[in-house]
Amino acid sequence: MSDETRPLEKIFAGARLRRLRREKGLTQAEAAEALGLSASYLNLLERNQRPVTARVLLSLAEVFDLDMKSFAEGTDRQLLADLEDAAADPVLSPIGLDRVELTELAETQPRAAEALTQLHQAYRQQSGAAQEMMSRMSGGLPAAGVAESVRDALDARRNHFPELEEAAEALAAELKLDVRRRAVTLEARLQEAHGIVVRVFEEAVMGGARRRLDFHARRLMLSEVMPVESRPFHMAASLALLEQGERIDRLADQPGFAAKEARTLYRIALANYFASALLMPYSAFAKAATDLRHDITRLQRRFEAGYEAVCHRLTTLQRPGAEGVPFFMVRVDPAGNVSKRYGGGVLAFARSGGSCPKWALHEAFRSPEGLIPHGFELPDGTRYVSVVKAVTRPGAPGEPPVLQAVAVGCEWSHADKVVYADRLGGLPPAPIGLSCRMCERSPCAHRAFPPMGRALDIDPWRRGAGPYSLGED
Structure with missing residues (x-):
């Protein structure tokens, strides 16, 4: 049978449809209206009880500016990575589930696949109950599962929040915010609109805190150990909580977190997002990123921002009709622990077992503050170009500085838009894996x-x- 006469294979893409809708911040009814479908039919599509037709694909391409081919062929990478992680667990590994079977499960039964991965993550958390209890008793950080749920919620929105972008642009225009005078401008806004003065204090006074808003004394307290260029960000984050509280609360209610700690962490992430959008406005930053071919050092100079702040901002450029290159970002410590990650739709992340030591992510620790470009290829054939830098930040009082590696990258198809690909000397991407059990x-x-x-x-x-x-x- 020729290609012309062969019937089209049915496409079940419920998980991708649901993820796309959530990324756009739409309810089922709103998405159905935009696509010219009934809400009940869209519900059937998202539950994989109906295949995605050519007409629906065309509507998706027109309404959401979507690449039909990539949507039809794509698999939810993070969901598949989570399934492989679960299948590699000693409890399930004797069954011998292979990638083909797991891909089929993710494509045809996404809700069952999500249930399996959530069950595995809950099991893994329960297995470490003793360590978790010790962490809570010592006043440590929230449970790892809480942090993961926040990361997943950000990934579900592709780390892009149009509501915060628009509010940040409006405030930047109102303040006539200029890179060279933004610290003075933000200080004036805090004092004039909220009666809050900004003061820098010694580390002993701050008690290890980098920023603290003293409502009683009406002052924003910043630590002297904080780099001067970081102070505007903390002023902007404080303004976000003071002036965008209702909007941030509405956004924080949408994921429906089971734990109140997760909602609080999510609110902090949204406040930080607003601060970045205020200091690096979308249109100006996206244009500069394109013009400079995503040269992070030059973007740092132009916007007077830190390396990590610029990397994070690159992952947020997903405005419909003005999308930037889709970037991922990950931050790890020398032990391989992931403390920050964005862009699971670009690069799936292993939730356990560490990352591949052949990735330049780990090489960066041997040359702190140096930029290391790296091309790599995963076992499924997807290729990426990335750049890694080990950065330091002040430690707790009496402790040495904290050293972390931050990587940002994109798929190889965008390599011509990234200056770091030029520095690879024509070398092919190096073969690596997400983790040993998944490679x-x-x-x-x-x-x-x-x-x-x-x-x-x-x-x-x-x-x-x-x-x-x-x-x-």
Whole structure:
């Protein structure tokens, strides 16, 4: 049968439809009206009880400026990565679920797939109940599951919030905010509109805090250990909470967090988002990023912002009709712990097991403050270009500075728009994996664990490049 006469394969894309709708901040009824569908029919599409027709694809392309081919062929990368993570767990690994089966589950039964991944994450959290209890008793950070739920909620919106962008642009225009005078302008806004003065205090007075709003004394207290260029950001974040509280509250209610700590963390993330949008307005920043081919150092100079702040802003450029290059960002410590990540729709992240040591993410710790461009390819064939930098920030009182590596990158198809691709010297992307249990590459001298679904070929008389020799699938 020729390609012309072969019937079109049915496309079930419920998870992608639901994710797209949430990214746009629409209810089912609002999305259905925009697409010219009934709410009940869209509900059936999102539950994979009806395939996506050519007419629906055309409507999606027209209304949401969507690439039909990528939408029809794509799989929810983060959902698939979470499924592979679950399948690699010692409890499930004897079943031998392979990538084909997991992809089919993600595509045809996305709600069941999400339920499985959530169950696995809950199981993993319960397995570490003793450590969690110790953390809570010592006044430590909230549960890892709380932080993950906030990261997932940001990913569901593609880390883009039109409401905050518009509010930030309006305030920047009202204040006539200029890069060279923004600290003075923001100080004046805090004092004139809210009766709050900005003061810088010694570390001993701040008690380890970098910023604290003293409502009784009507003053915003900033630590002297904070870099001068970071102070406008903290003023802007405080303004976000003071002036955009209702809008931030509405946005924080949408994900429906089970834990109140998650909602609080989400509110903080939204306030920080507003601050970035105020200091690096969307239109100006997006144009500069394109003109400078996403040269982070030059963007830092132009907007007088830190490396991490610029990387974060690059992940937010998803305004419909004015989208930038889709970037991911991840921040890790020398032990491989992820403390920040954005862009799961661009690059899926492993939730456990650490990241691949062959990624330049870890090499950055050997040359702090140096930019390291790196091209890499995942086992599924997707290619990326990234740049990594190890940055330091002040530690707690009496402790040494904190060293972290921050990576930002995009798919290889956008490499011509990124200056760091020019510095790769024509080298092909290096093969890496998300984590050892989710990577089927063999042999690998860096492997710490065998991959899921692969038998071990153990021979006491033979030693390979790595600790595991793999048998047949």
